[in-house]
Structure formats: C-alpha cells, structure tokens
Amino acid sequence: MSKLASQGPVLVKKLLAEAQPKFQTFLKYAKVELIPPSPADIPQIRAGIGKIITGARTGAWKQTPVREAWLNTLVTVEVICWFFVGECIGKRHIVGYKV
Amino acid sequence: MADLAAPVRVSPLIRFGRWGLLSAGILYGMFHQGRLSRKEAAIREIELKQKAIRDEKLAKEKKLASEREIKELESLAGIKS
Numbered sequence: 001m002s003k004l005a006s007q008g009p010v011l012v013k014k015l016l017a018e019a020q021p022k023f024q025t026f027l028k029y030a031k032v033e034l035i036p037p038s039p040a041d042i043p044q045i046r047a048g049i050g051k052i053i054t055g056a057r058t059g060a061w062k063q064t065p066v067r068e069a070w071l072n073t074l075v076t077v078e079v080i081c082w083f084f085v086g087e088c089i090g091k092r093h094i095v096g097y098k099v
Numbered sequence: 100m101a102d103l104a105a106p107v108r109v110s111p112l113i114r115f116g117r118w119g120l121l122s123a124g125i126l127y128g129m130f131h132q133g134r135l136s137r138k139e140a141a142i143r144e145i146e147l148k149q150k151a152i153r154d155e156k157l158a159k160e161k162k163l164a165s166e167r168e169i170k171e172l173e174s175l176a177g178i179k180s
Contacts, residue, residue, distance in 0.1 A: 025103065032106035036118040041111035048112035079116040083124040090128020097132055099139035 037045065055061050064072075091097050 029106045033109050035114070037111040037115040041115070044111045045115050048110065075113060079113060079120060082117050083120040083127075086121040086124020086126075087128035087131075090125040090130075091132040097135050099136045
C-alpha cells in the first residue's frame with residue numbers, strides 16, 4: 001500500500017504525459033468536426049433545410065438509394081439523441097427526475 | 100493508430116442540429132426538473148399536514164386496540180376486574 005502511495009504521483013505524471021499527444025489528436029479532430037456552427041454558416045444551414053423540405057415535397061426522397069436513406073436515418077437518430085443527452089444534463093440525473 | 104484519416108468537414112446543418120438540440124435538451128431538462136420539483140414540494144407539504152392528522156388517528160386506534168386486548172387477557176386469565 002505504501003508503494004502505491006509513493007508511486008501515485010509518478011503514475012499520475014506518466015498518465016498525463018501519455019495522454020497529452022492523444023488529447024492533441026482529439027483536439028485536432030474536434031476543431032474541424034465538433035465546433036458549433038458560426039454565423040457565417042447560416043446561409044448554408046438555410047439552404048440545407050430548404051433542400052430537405054423541397055425534397056420531401058417533390059417526392060425525391062423516394063428516389064434515394066437505400067444506402068443513403070439508411071445513412072440519413074442514422075445521422076438523424078444521432079442528432080435526436082443529443083436532445084436526450086442535454087435533458088440528462090439539465091435535470092442533473094441520468095435516469096429519471098430526482099424530486 | 101499511426102495514420103488516422105483526415106478530419107471530416109461536418110455539414111453545418113448537422114452541427115447546428117446537434118448543438119441546437121443539445122442546448123434545447125439542457126433547457127428543457129432544467130425547466131421540467133424545476134416544474135416537477137415544485138409540484139413535489141407542494142405534495143410533500145400536503146402530506147405533512149395529513150401526517151399529523153393520520154398519526155393522531157393511528158394513536159387513538161392503537162390505544163383502543165390495546166385496551167381491548169388487556170380486557171380479553173384479563174377474562175382469559177380469570178381475573179375479574
């Protein structure tokens with residue numbers, strides 16, 4: 001036990017030293033993929049929404065290949081799941097509300 | 100994990116959807132939690148008041164039951180009071 005206590009800070013330092021480059025790689029991807037949309041992207045967002053609406057109206061969605069439809073479904077489900085993650089953060093409890 | 104692929108440029112619509120729904124979820128969670136805890140506080144208050152009344156009733160019933168029991172035991176043991 002004393003060995004664990006004495007080695008503790010050394011282990012923590014080693015962990016931090018090893019995690020740094022991995023964290024840098026994560027940051028590299030996060031800066032491109034995870035940033036919230038900037039105001040400059042607003043026209044693109046409107047165009048995207050418009051495309052979805054016209055696609056739904058004209059019936060072009062019936063022409064999409066199944067593979068693309070499947071990918072779209074997966075992305076939609078993932079985006080919807082973020083709402084529930086936000087709800088868990090807001091209610092500060094993972095399953096159910098704690099009153 | 101030597102060469103990882105280049106980072107993908109995620110479409111802004113998807114990013115907007117993710118972050119928007121995340122913040123909407125956080126707000127909804129806080130709002131709903133506040134509403135439910137207020138309702139629960141009101142119910143707890145009412146229950147507290149009822150508890151006083153209920154405890155009185157229970158104490159009375161217990162007293163009656165114990166007196167009845169004592170009488171039965173006396174009659175069984177043959178003690179005439």
